[in-house]
Amino acid sequence: MAHRVLSLLLVLLLLSCGKDTIRIKPEKKTLVASVYASALVQPDSLYAVYSSVAGILDKVFVNEGDSVVKGSPLFQIYNKTPELNRENTKINLQDAREAYKGSAAVLEGLREEIHTAKLKLQNDSINFKRQERLWQQEIGSKAEYDIKKLNYELSLNNLNVLQNNYERTKDELRNKVVKAENTYQAAIVSTNEFTITSKINGRVYAIYKNIGEIVTTMEPLASVGSLDDFLIELLVDEVDIVKLKPYQKVIVNLDAYPEEVFEGRVHKIYPKKDERSQTFKVEAVFETAPEVLFPGLAGEANIIVSEKENTLTIPLEYLIDNHTVKTQDGPVNVEIGSKNLTEVEILSGIDEHTDIIKPKQ
Structure with missing residues (x-):
């Protein structure tokens, strides 16, 4: 019995050693x-398409999977206010240009006043020079000389005032034209912002909004990325x-x-x-x-x-x-x-x- 137990232990030992080796x-x-x-x-170049303005999605020009070129329209946002503003600024620009060109009454009236003032100055100058020569010859009275001199000086001063007023008015009208042009260009840009275009040549991979839904500046409208x-x-x-x-x-x-x-x-x-x-x-x-x-x-x-x-x-x-x-x-x-x-x-x-x-x- 002891011999069998010893043999079993040796077998187990050999098996154990075999695993370790x-x-x-x-x-x-x-x-x-x-x-x-x-x-x-x-x-x-994958990017999310956002709108810079809020409004209602009026038109969708593309479908998912369509290829697009840079600058092609993707969406149209509806908002009547910017369009009305653009028309108003266009009218204001036309009025400012007409006033600056001189066909309006403001500059035309000033030019007529200047023309009249020049004629009066010319006449007063002739009268003053004549009276001055007479006075140098001791002909006439001192009062007449002083009156002719005063009339000449008043005419000269009036012409200077009118000419300065004309130049100042002309500058103001020119500045109004520049401001009206800037306002009109800003209105055009604002209107263009309601048409969202592609920034790259690529493909539309997803569209997240449907026509009639509200568009905000915080939610993407689509995903556009490279085509290939x-x-x-x-x-x-x-x-x-x-x-x-x-x-x-x-x-x-x-x-x-x-x-x-x-x-x-x-x-x-x-x-x-x-x-x-x-x-x-x-x-x-x-x-x-x-x-x-x-x-x-x-x-x-x-x-x-x-x-x-x-x-x-x-x-x-x-x-x-x-x-x-x-x-x-x-x-x-x-x-x-x-x-x-x-x-x-x-x-x-x-x-x-x-x-x-x-x-x-």
């Missing part, structure tokens, strides 16, 4: 380290963002194409963290892309942060506490380098001839 040798291979990110396909160029929006965990830089290679798997792999490059890294998701936004551009893409296609991506050839590696599960491996001669300290989800680079401590043992889980 699963061993491998380090291998030299290309070690690829990457950062995981969720991926979302979006059109390039798409970006990959990547959300990267904050612990990995420091590993990224522009032009790194991106491997993309899209749910819509489960059997295919696509490549891209990091294009832009946004510096602000999303506090809700604790992630950073990164944009990548396709180098190899599907023939058909739609906004919102989702998937996963791996951003290649390092790629080392002929590197001594071991499976990550054989590493203990990030610095030790188990060998037949006992624990050995190692120096590690890059690693990915499954493998780690060994810089020193063991070589490709060392047997390492898988530790117990």
